[in-house]
Amino acid sequence: MNIFIGGAWPYANGSLHLGHISSLLSGDILARYYRAKGDEVLYVSGSDCNGTPISIRARQEGVTPREIANKFHREFCHCFEKLGFTYDLYTRTDDLHHHEIVQKIFQKLLANNKIYKKTVEQAYCSTCTQFLPDRYVEGTCPHCGKDARGDQCDECATILDPLDLLTKRCKICGDEPAGKDTEHFYWSEHTC
Amino acid sequence: MSLQEKTQSTFIGVNIPVKGFEDKKIYVWIEAVTGYFSASKKWALETGKDDSSFWNAQTKSYYLHGKDNIPFHTVIWPAILLGAGIEGAPTHIVSNEYITVEKKKLSTSKNWAVWVPDIIERYHPDSIRYFLTINAPEERDCDFSWREFIYSHNSELLGAYGNFVNRSLKFIEKYYDGSIPNGVIDDSWKNEIEQLYRKVGTLIEEAHFKRAIETIFSFVRTANKYFDQRKPWIQIKESQVDCNNTLTTCIYFIANLAQVLQPFLPFSSEKVAQVLCLPQLVWAPIHAPEGTLNQIVRYLRELILTEYKRNLSFSLLSPNRYSIQVENLFHQTFFT
Incomplete structure (x- = not known):
């Protein structure tokens, strides 16, 4: 059987706290379990690097939004790795590929009169x-x-x-x- | 519902791909949830694998997030998929209640939280994973207190599981020179282990992780009781055959516990797998491994007495002892 697992995307404007891990850990438990069972698993997530709170923080600190996002994205990767999370891909929403796919979906919704x-x-x-x-x-x-x-x-x-x-x-x-x-x-x- | 942030190009986000609208952004909650799909595509691109097998009506799809995110995953994301004609809408929404710290609501602005970069430097990842699973706020909010965290680690993880593994392996090292005896395992125990896989597997699939790990630890207590009742330290003097059977059964328990605990406590399971020379941790009952004398002795001396013991006997009062880096041998994660 094919199993897709999507962990929520933590917002890259501050450190992770235990509440985040508490709601995300079950994704890794599921991924490890289904892989051990022999199922095909795709387990993905990433850092949410867009949105107003990041630009506000960047403005306050006099840095670019990208610098804020980089800092916390790196920190998130380190935390997840240390806790043994086995994402097949952990990416980020300021990735060019993400932008292209989102735009394609938008155009599809437009074409479908949604x-x-x-x-x-x-x-x-x-x-x-x-x-x-x-x-x-x-x-x-x-x-x-x-x-x-x-x-x-x-x-x-x-x-x-x-x-x-x-x-x-x-x-x-x-x-x-x-x-x-x-x-x-x-x-x-x-x-x- | 407005589909876009009312912003201009100085703000970050995904531009509207329509002429005359390029300086406007797509609403973050439309854009962020689409990340599940874009990440699948990226994974396919990077690994050369096909992601379309995960986007169809037959796929089981789990989404994990805090309860404040439920509307975005139960309304917006399925609507986008339906609207765009993509199959594979969420089948399982897994969302917890909130966690409090020392009975107070988390507040990032008041710095009232247990920060992950801090706790991972001080404690073993399996201790954190264990506490968060056994105390998961699956049905009601739950509280994190340092006292409880230390207690749960010392009494359950170390006191019950660590103790059972240690006493069994030490006994084999002392009385069998590190060679696992080739005894007979009672069929009733084999049934019990089979049932354990079935029960725990169902609970995991239905997203009852707290009950799943409780079920395993209830078996850990059974295993300790078995050791106490069989009294191998007396059997070794009175009946070698009985003693062999006891220790083979204990090793059988340990090997299977390492397998069912692997999703929850991957680092400890990996250590046990190394000590017992298990080829790969899978989700199905395995026989007690039969180690040749040399292999087992070598592993016992190199691993149990040094690294393994240090890892499972970690005391929370001296966190520096856990600076050993345990490699995750299982799975390659691509962090981009």
């Missing part, structure tokens, strides 16, 4: 001349009045849209962003 375009209003910083992702907008929570990030208020746990915030600030330059229309792709849920 995704569509829609215009939405989004926070735009005219000083930085760029649209801002959720976590790059900070301000006052419209529900509890405390400081909050554009994705969620830690104080009252309300899920927010960056444009909901009162007294919005761009995390990069501190100026107030405004709403501006932009086109995005959306998943068409009823087609699945």
